[in-house]
Amino acid sequence: MTQPFKDAIGICKTIMRNGFDAYVVNAQLQRELLEGADETELDIACEAPFDEIQRMFPNVTAGSERGVVALLKEADITYRFYPTDVEDASHPEESIARITPHLLKRMEEKFGSIPTQYACPYVPGSEMYEGFEDIASGVVKFAGIPDDTLRRNYLLGIRALRFAANYDLPIDNNTWIAIVKATSRILDYVPSHSIMEEWRKVEAENMWRFVELLFDSMILHGLMPELAALSRCTHIKNEDTGEEQSVFEHTIETMRHYPEELPYDWFGTFAVLCSNIGKLYTAEYSDETWTFNQFCRVGAKVTRKIMNRLSFLPQDIDLVCHLVKHHQFFHSMLTDKGIRRFRSLDEYPRLIEMARADVKARGIAFTAFNHNMKWLERADTPEQMIEPFLNGNEIMEATNLKPGPHVGILRDELLKAQIEGKVTTVEEAIAFVREYKM
Template sequence: MNLKDALEEPLFQEIGKVGDQLAQKTFVIGGFVRDHILQRPGKKDIDIVTEGSGIELARKVAQRLPNQPKVSVFKRFGTAMFRYQGVDWEFVGARKESYSEDSRNPAVENGSIQDDQLRRDFTINALAISLNQETYGEFVDPFEGLQDLESKMIRTPLDPDITFSDDPLRMMRAIRFAAQLGFDINHTEFAAIQDKSDRLKIVSKERIMDEFNKILMTDKPSVGLIMLDQAKLLEKFLPELVALKGIEEIEGQRHKDNFYHTFEVVDNISKNTDNLWLRWAALLHDIGKAPTKKFHKKIGWTFHSHEFVGSKMVPKLFRRLKLPMGQEMKYVKKLVMLSSRPIALVSETATDAALRRLLFDAGDDLEDLFILCKADITTKNNKKQKRFTENFILVEQKIKEVEDRDHVRNFQPPISGEDIMQAFDIKPCPAVGKIKNQIKEAILEGDLHNNREDAYKYMIALGEKMGMTQTNSNKISK
């Protein structure tokens, strides 16, 4: 089989020519070949493997190119790469690998193309095309990876017990590729993942999260999430989520399975957003239900304050998983905290004050909050689903009216602490914060218009009630 049609990029020929000059067999390998056969969009990184020095090959190829791109060398790994026309080209010498029990970093020695293909994670990623002039375009597939592509199967070149024990991250990668490509994992490989799941402990949280986030960003994340659970991997890094699993029944009263409900919510939200952290908010929106679940004879199952408890769990979870602790974590925490608030507003009796407070608390994330709330509608009853959706649309309209009138989104107090101190000639003290907070509360309750003039008068009245005297006659700074 010849795949010259995959090698339209002229740089492939240049690489092959340099390989011939160095007397090194040279191949393009891995994801580029796989995706060409699957007719998936072209990759932004291409792997070149050669029987010899990958670093020397990269340098000599770069010298032949216009503007001679800078070659980055990673001697420890025997690799080199350069960026050319928006694509990262990585070069490595063919190698054999051997592993120790407590590390996924292998001992490496030079090897042949077959050795290199044998060390690859899956047969579909071990496909290669020759770039040398005599064999240009020749397809190299010693492990029947093409057959696995056609049958949509994830399989390992080596015994899967060895593959997953040597590099346990490959267990995450197997599920990630299956979820991304719509493939199945061969039953022998899946059994090996279940058997070796404890080995995931030697993999850094950063690498686990890199694979997990790719699963979460697939078109239907529940496919990969369910596989992670069945493979006994999810419990190793997200026990808070697994704790939601199961339905309890007491005195004939049952609650829904919040574990699988969560997966439905993530699937729903993924139809409407590519925002990774909004998908994380969907994933974690109910994690507070496991620690707050209680049964009461009169009212049945309750999960009181699960949003508050869940939001408090988010920082610890993000820290443990080495996820970003900045705005991303705060965003997820906020959405988990607010995830049930709009539901309480789905009634004719919802007050403008309640709407203003939601606007104040959600700020610029209000639209994302409503995307999450709509995704949380997982009832299979079409009439209920239609009614819930229409109710949320009604609340959105109400909030828009309140926002247009009262301007409380991303609320900034019309009166500052400096204003209060100047007006009453006082230094920083608890009274300043108390007055500021009462002004904010009055505006949110609708007792005070959100403008400086009314707020200033209200401040003076509050100060006088507290026994303070106005000393600054310049009441309002225009």
């Protein structure tokens, strides 16, 4: 081993002792390029940023060439420091830099041609739009050769879907097919927490589109197979018309409507996404119709399993599972007792909006919803603070009843009728007790 390479290895060891990875780029190729060269120049790949390199080697200067982090000249040797790949989501073969722009230039000078595999050297970067063409062009497109760009960081596949959803842009055809072809590798190499970091950057009102793209690219089938399977499960969208729809399509449509009232509620929108998962496990076909008994309770349990798998925080899991478990509560036409019980639930405003979004997605009447909203206002008044329009003496006078327990029963029934809104005046109260007596 020549002295320049020994010195380069010594530099790498110094960097590694300070806690950063470093190595000589493609040592064999550099040896061939150095044979007969007038200048000795070596390229090093290193994890450390410029300020850290400068602390270790005070004589370094900032690099001015493409991709060069720092430049060090000692005696007659020039060392160029390039950033190494630190992406968790890159293909294993892309994790080691085998060529740099400087080596590419030296190869062209010495050999007169450039091997195809080295035609487009990759220099790692950390910018959000690294690996993409300018988004201002109106299309989401990988820079360079889409398949090669994606191999360097498979997280770019998820990021492309995020850009398309958030900016309402189409995805370039070659970029799209590169993502579809790499679906299994995206799931293999991208950590679940990294996928969720991208997902959390999707606006709530655009999440339906992001999930739709995950489904179309087949990524959702590996990430949340329980959800993707809902595309093969049908239910009645509207009982009045008998129209059928896949549960997955209904879920997407409901997600579109939920942020109309709560536009920044990411977790509420995610709860809508998971709200119908229980139908996959509770579906039964009988008398030419599908039933999904207990699907909310079952769905909450399955949602907990999914969110644990996707590395959600415990408190976020509890929130979403609570919403999934109770999201059907507000759909039925509730009594006063039912409304008061609903009102006692945590996060009941979100549950109301989940019900509203479901009604919109189904295209059905708001009869039960409006009824519950009206009664919800009455729930603000405690039952013990409501007095009946008629006391015991007035009830006996109106009905000609004699004193006894039946007068107290009639008074309680009148109070219930008032709470439910069936009786709103003294005249209606007199008519109610007279009719109830008969």
